[in-house]
Amino acid sequence: MPLNPGWIELIYGCVKSGKSRALIDKINSIKNAIDEEKFEKEFLVVKHPLDDKETQGKISSFDGKNIDAIECETAKDLVEHVTKHTKFIFLSGVHLFDRDIVPLLKALVDINVIIVTTGINLTAKGEPYNYMPQIMTITDVYDIRAGECFTSGCGENAYRSIKVNDHFEPRCMKCYYKTEKTPDLVVVTGPMFSQKTLELIAKTKEKERKLELNPVKNEDGFMNKDISAIFKWSEDKRYDLEKIVSHDGNSINAIPIESNSQVINYLKINKQVGFVGFDEIQFFKDPYPLIKELLERGYPIYITCLKEDFRGEGFGDVPKILTLANIIISKEAYCTRCQKQPATKTQRFIIKNGIKTPANYNDPVILVGGKESYTSVCRSCHWVPEKSENKYDNILKLKQIN
Ligand SMILES: [Zn+2]
Ligand SMILES: [Zn+2]
Known part of the structure; x- marks a missing residue:
């Protein structure tokens, strides 16, 4: 190893x-x-x-x-x-x-x-x-x-490129999406038990504290950046259906949803919301078009997610969502197997004849669970039986010998 x-x-x-x-x-x-x-x-x-x-x-x-x-x-x-x-x-x-x-x-x-x-x-x-x-x-x-936005008189940090005639120019989020507020996407990712949810809870509480210090009237159509709406997948009932709870017991209120349209409708009715969060977005159905639409509408967004499933492969829409982010916070846990290296992978277990065994490659991808089914491991300790071969492993092995 x-x-x-x-x-x-x-x-x-x-x-x-x-x-x-x-x-x-x-x-x-x-x-x-x-x-x-x-x-x-x-x-x-x-x-x-x-x-x-x-x-x-x-x-x-x-x-x-x-x-x-x-x-x-x-x-x-x-x-x-x-x-x-x-x-x-x-x-x-x-x-x-x-x-x-x-x-x-x-x-x-x-x-x-x-x-x-x-x-x-x-x-x-x-x-x-x-x-x-x-x-x-x-x-x-x-x-x-970050580049520097080329829009004349802007000069803000740029995270998008546009084509102007035959060349490319950097644009800031506000000039690119042509929004009144500045859209923004923060993605917190890492294996299970890397305290991702705790980051979302802390961020939301920080927004709420600001609101307590500077209370504002909720006028129709007025966006106050400190009022938050946090969404979670309705099937994630691990602790509480209407709360997001971190593994250490911290919590905030959340709105359980099943579809993108529920999020859009909620935000249409609640115009005062100016900060949108999603917990465990890999569970949502088609979240990529939803995130794109919310950026186009000018929302600052904060997401937690597993970027890889238990097999070590891209989890649903998350890989595409990563390309939209202007901040990616990569969290690590401890490897529970070698106990030497930081863990970046999620290992799933099944119980076979009363013994904890690594789950097979062909097992279903989504299985909501906690420590009874999952643990965090490093790259070297991650094990997925029946995963197909990577041809470059063999090519490189031959080079090591010769
Ligand atoms: Zn700009
Ligand atoms: Zn390890």
Whole structure:
């Protein structure tokens, strides 16, 4: 069992948000600290050829910095350059790669390679960019970069890109969605028992405290940003149907819902609501279009979710929702198996002949439960019997031997 597993750090954001600059600075600081031979042997600096086409063989930032890089167009090209000595991969333009980039990154992390990569999360049409939902799901460290809104006289932090004639420009949330209030999406994610719900409870209580300090009249159509509406899935009855309760017993009131239209109708009637929260959004039916619509309506939104199901695969709409977030808070628990590493995965159990056994890959994805069915584990301790093979595991294993 490896004790220092690799990880994926994603530097992401809209166009002209300084992603390449951040990557170049990171590479240079390491390059300056170690000897050249070690760097050549253990480090791979790679770019997708379409990531800034003008500077061939170089990763370059829009403010004029650059660094030499190998060009790889596909995951298959990239794996050719990996050797048994590879410890770090710096990869520019991960959003431009084919579908295979996802299993390749997973397999690399499993042999303890550390990956630092840059990507654009959303297209200029506001849709998830290629395989970014899947890449954002397997990311361990999120580093969002804000651009500067190009709307004349604005200059706010930009998290969206738009196409103007033949080029792309950054836009802030307010200018992009053309709303009166500033929409905002915070996603809190992590395995079970990583205290995600506690974050939502704390945030909501903070909003309510502000309201107590500055009470306002509820005029029709008036949006007071401190009045909250927190929604939960109606089948999640673990503690209380109309409350959200964290594993340590903290609670707030919540509205149980079954469908997107119930949320929209609630907000149409309750115009005073200016802050919307969702607990465990992976359980909701089609939450992605709902979140998009609420952003278009200018709501600040706060979400807790499991990004992966017990099998370690993207949970429902959550991967796509991650691409819309301007803040992702990644929570960790303790690995209950090795008790050495932080836990990022949820392990499900079944009881077979009176013995706790890992649940099978083909078991149903949704099973609302607590400590009797689930525990939190690290990447190395996560075990899913009958999960299909990742072909890159074998390719990389062969490279380790040769
Ligand atoms: Zn703006
Ligand atoms: Zn472990």
